[in-house]
Amino acid sequence: MAIGLGCMRLSTDAARDPARGRAVIAAAIEAGIALLDTADAYALDAGDAGHNERLIAEAVAALPAPRRIEIVTKGGLIRPGGAWLPDGRARHLAAAARASRDRLGVPAIDLYLLHAVDPRTPLATSVRALARLRDDGVVRRIGLSNIGLTQLEAALALAPGAVSGAVSSAAPGAVSSAAPGAAPGAASTAASNEPFISAVEVELSPWKLDAIRGGLVAACAARGIRVLAHRPLGGPAGVKRAAADPVLGAVAARLGATPAEVVLAWLASLSPVIVPLPGATQVATAHSAARAGSLALDDDARAALAARFLAVADPAPAPSVEVAMPGEAPAAAPSVVLIMGMPASGKSTLAETYAAQGYLRLNRDERGGSLIALARSLDRALAGGARRVVLDNTYPTRASRAPVIEVARRHGATVRCVVMATSLEQAQANAVARILARHGRLLMPAAPGAASELGRAGEVDPRALFRFRRDHEPPRDDEGFAAIEVAPFAPAPAPAPGGRPALIAELDGVVWRGRPGAPDAIELVPGARDALAAWARGCAIAGTTWQPGLADPAPLAARLTELLGVAIDVVHCAHPPGPPVCWCRKPLPGLALALAHRHGLDLARSLHVGKGPADRGFAARAGMRYADIAAGWPAPQDAAAC
Numbered sequence: 007m008a009i010g011l012g013c014m015r016l017s018t019d020a021a022r023d024p025a026r027g028r029a030v031i032a033a034a035i036e037a038g039i040a041l042l043d044t045a046d047a048y049a050l051d052a053g054d055a056g057h058n059e060r061l062i063a064e065a066v067a068a069l070p071a072p073r074r075i076e077i078v079t080k081g082g083l084i085r086p087g088g089a090w091l092p093d094g095r096a097r098h099l100a101a102a103a104r105a106s107r108d109r110l111g112v113p114a115i116d117l118y119l120l121h122a123v124d125p126r127t128p129l130a131t132s133v134r135a136l137a138r139l140r141d142d143g144v145v146r147r148i149g150l151s152n153i154g155l156t157q158l159e160a161a162l163a164l165a166p167g168a169v170s171g172a173v174s175s176a177a178p179g180a181v182s183s184a185a186p187g188a189a190p191g192a193a194s195t196a197a198s199n200e201p202f203i204s205a206v207e208v209e210l211s212p213w214k215l216d217a218i219r220g221g222l223v224a225a226c227a228a229r230g231i232r233v234l235a236h237r238p239l240g241g242p243a244g245v246k247r248a249a250a251d252p253v254l255g256a257v258a259a260r261l262g263a264t265p266a267e268v269v270l271a272w273l274a275s276l277s278p279v280i281v282p283l284p285g286a287t288q289v290a291t292a293h294s295a296a297r298a299g300s301l302a303l304d305d306d307a308r309a310a311l312a313a314r315f316l317a318v319a320d321p322a323p324a325p326s327v328e329v330a331m332p333g334e335a336p337a338a339a340p341s342v343v344l345i346m347g348m349p350a351s352g353k354s355t356l357a358e359t360y361a362a363q364g365y366l367r368l369n370r371d372e373r374g375g376s377l378i379a380l381a382r383s384l385d386r387a388l389a390g391g392a393r394r395v396v397l398d399n400t401y402p403t404r405a406s407r408a409p410v411i412e413v414a415r416r417h418g419a420t421v422r423c424v425v426m427a428t429s430l431e432q433a434q435a436n437a438v439a440r441i442l443a444r445h446g447r448l449l450m451p452a453a454p455g456a457a458s459e460l461g462r463a464g465e466v467d468p469r470a471l472f473r474f475r476r477d478h479e480p481p482r483d484d485e486g487f488a489a490i491e492v493a494p495f496a497p498a499p500a501p502a503p504g505g506r507p508a509l510i511a512e513l514d515g516v517v518w519r520g521r522p523g524a525p526d527a528i529e530l531v532p533g534a535r536d537a538l539a540a541w542a543r544g545c546a547i548a549g550t551t552w553q554p555g556l557a558d559p560a561p562l563a564a565r566l567t568e569l570l571g572v573a574i575d576v577v578h579c580a581h582p583p584g585p586p587v588c589w590c591r592k593p594l595p596g597l598a599l600a601l602a603h604r605h606g607l608d609l610a611r612s613l614h615v616g617k618g619p620a621d622r623g624f625a626a627r628a629g630m631r632y633a634d635i636a637a638g639w640p641a642p643q644d645a646a647a648c
Contacts, residue, residue: 007274009299010041010078011292012236012283017048017058019287024061026287031065033289035073037296043207043234043283045080045121046106051088059109067111078205078234079106080121080151082132094124096135103139118145119207122152125476133161137202149205149231154403155222156479158206162229165202201231210235210280211244212269212315218276220405220479227279238273238282239266253314257307263297270298272311318378318409319385319416340419341394342384344410345493346401346481347426348474349466350437352496356424357398365396371464377401381409388417395419402477404485411486420488423481428495430471431627436497437466438589438596442603448596451587468586468594505608508546510598511538512616513576516635517549518566523556525565535570537639542572544642545612546605550597550624553578577601593623598630615639 011034016027031042048058059079066075081102082094099120107115118139120132136148150161206226208217210233217223217233226233239245245266248254254265261268270282286292303311343360345353354369361367366387370380377399387395401407407423414421428436441449441463449465452458460467481490514521517534538547549566553559556578563576577597579590589596602609614625615633625632633640 007271007278007299008041008281009039009270009274009295010043010234010281010283011039011295012043012285013058013062014043014045014048015285015287016061017054018050020050024064027061028065028068030286030289030292031062032069034286034292034296035066035069035075037293038299039292039296040074041076041078041281041283043078043236045083046102046109047080047083047085047090047121049085052085055085056105056109059106063109063111076116077110077112078117078119078149078207079110079115080119080207081106082121082124092122092124092126094120094122094127094129094132094135096131096138099132099135100139103144107144114143115145117147117149117205119149119151119205123150123157123476129157129160130164133164137164147200147204149203149207149234151207151234151236153206153208153222154216154405154477154479155220155225156404158203158222158225158231161203201229203229203231205232205234207234207236207283209237210273210282211238211240212272212311213240213244213247215316216403216405218316218405219408220403221408222405223277223280227277231279233277233280235273235280235282238284239269251314253310257303257310261301261303261307263301264294267294267298267301268303268307268311270295271301271303272308272315274299275303275308318381319413338393340388340392340414340417342388342410342414342419342421343394343396343424344401344407344421344487345396345398345424345426346407347428348402348430348433348478349400349470350433350440351426351428352436352493353398353400353426355496356426356493357396360394360396363394365394366392368395368397370399377406378409381413384410385413385416388413388419400474402474403479404481407481407485415486421486422489422491423485423487424491424493425481426495427492430475431623432495432497433471434468434589435595435599435627435629437468437471438594438599441465441589442599446603448589448600451581468589468591472585505602505606506546507544507611508548508601508605508607508609508613509538509541510548510550510601510612510614510630512614512621512635513549513551513566516615516617517570521551521553522562523553525561528562528565528569530569533639538570538574539572540642546575546607547572548575548577548601548605550592551576551578552592553580554582556580575601575605592620593627595624595627598624598628602628613640 013031016022016030042062044058044062046056046059049055062077081099082092084091084093103115103118118136120136123129124132139145140148150158208222210217223233239248248265248269251265254268258265258268270284273282274280284295286295345357347353357367368380368383370377373380373383380397384395384397397410411421445463449459449463451460481487511517517531519529519531522528541547559576559578563574566576567574577600579588581588581591586594598609601607609629612630613633614621614630615635617635622632
């Protein structure tokens with residue numbers, strides 16, 4: 007079986023030792039490993055980019071005799087300040103691939119992968135850039151990393167002459183015996199029978215089987231696409247977990263191997279397209295990884311490991327579905343309803359309506375544990391005679407939904423999927439409204455050395471919604487659903503219907519110049535004082551501002567009230583730049599909804615005056631009208647409509 011070597015930690019560990027790294031790579035090759043996995047981003051930071059590729063080139067060049075080694079490298083991640091950020095632009099990939107080729111010292115890269123999908127760049131743009139690199143001879147084959155089945159299908163649809171991007175997938179967990187697209191060590195130019203996408207690289211371990219359950223491995227096997235399995239042991243913590251696992255320990259003892267070697271051999275046995283990529287930072291670990299390539303698992307070992315890691319339902323036989331006697335009406339099959347949608351999309355509200363009709367409700371927020379554990383709860387419920395069950399969780403991917411379908415099939419139950427038709431913006435407003443209703447104020451994210459209020463309270467973090475959108479694979483009939491339905495969005499009640507209208511102005515660059523950090527630095531924008539005074543005759547007046555690091559805006563509000571001659575409440579976001587981790591960052595609607603909660607404002611009758619897309623999005627999410635200051639201050643309306 008094929009085993010590769012993941013080389014990342016030889017360059018990303020703070021205590022890295024280049025001499026030891028070269029020795030580890032050489033030891034792996036001498037022991038029979040013929041595939042090395044690297045990336046230009048395997049480095050400490052942007053200034054160190056390409057460190058791992060240079061390390062591999064040095065180790066291979068120093069071998070006592072030439073070896074046929076396949077080198078897989080990746081582009082599309084950058085490391086500013088040590089962070090990991092996607093960059094899937096065509097221009098970036100073109101330059102990155104050529105730089106990787108030069109660092110590796112090869113005429114063409116054997117296999118080049120998009121390291122991660124960039125949410126700011128269409129996947130088609132990145133894939134076409136990879137295809138151009140292959141056409142130009144910079145790389146021989148191309149692939150994708152950290153993707154799901156839906157993204158693979160979208161990429162395959164771009165192949166020249168492709169009729170459809172659809173990839174027929176087998177039942178969840180099924181794998182095919184199709185031969186992989188290319189054996190490790192191959193280094194020839196892509197032939198006409200080479201798959202358009204030659205490989206995908208995804209996380210795959212006994213504790214992370216999404217690629218199996220979601221049908222990605224089966225789809226790759228059907229197309230002759232290799233699956234490079236990174237983190238096959240689950241990282242250093244996973245190695246310890248494997249060593250302590252009684253089933254792995256028993257199989258390893260019987261076969262004269264280590265638990266880690268058994269894990270690698272088992273993953274490779276699940277399909278001939280799977281190539282595990284264990285990492286190694288020591289020569290002994292590299293030797294162990296190579297030994298796993300020749301470890302043969304017998305039927306008993308494979309059965310024990312499948313029961314330990316792949317099985318969802320109880321191994322005992324499922325009760326047979328009731329069969330009606332002659333003359334009786336046939337018994338209805340058990341019914342399972344799976345409600346899916348992003349956090350704060352209204353799943354709980356809908357599930358409660360099913361519970362009121364007698365459905366047993368299974369929800370991870372209430373019961374804790376994993377989605378697999380919840381599927382096992384479903385198995386026990388159906389075995390115990392439950393006829394109607396509703397599950398409401400996010401279920402963004404095919405893999406997350408597969409255990410529910412597997413258990414339902416086992417009991418002869420039908421599964422209806424209900425999708426919440428809630429947009430990201432609607433869910434954001436719902437999340438904030440729920441926080442204010444439960445806690446009376448916005449909750450804050452984690453500060454240095456402190457825990458997140460959002461996390462402690464079990465409330466939704468803004469990033470959870472973006473993760474759902476990134477990971478979302480729409481449900482399809484081929485997953486095994488009896489029906490897929492869409493539930494209309496039901497907005498949360500307005501914070502204060504019939505309350506007082508308000509004018510909420512963005513302060514920075516609209517009311518005051520710049521972003522003053524202290525009261526004595528406030529300088530009003532000409533015309534702002536007269537405009538707000540006119541609006542104050544019929545409306546409450548409030549202002550929003552971004553003031554990173556500011557603890558209390560009260561002194562700013564007091565000084566601004568003095569300068570304007572009208573009372574103004576100031577709310578602010580104190581969090582640093584970057585992706586929003588708080589609900590008070592525009593265009594998220596937290597500040598507007600907090601003002602409405604505090605003062606009993608009717609946002610539907612209120613106006614936001616601002617500048618630019620963030621302010622426009624803020625008003626839309628909060629349900630306010632919007633006026634851009636570029637068109638000048640709007641004239642005041644009557645008091646009833648503000």
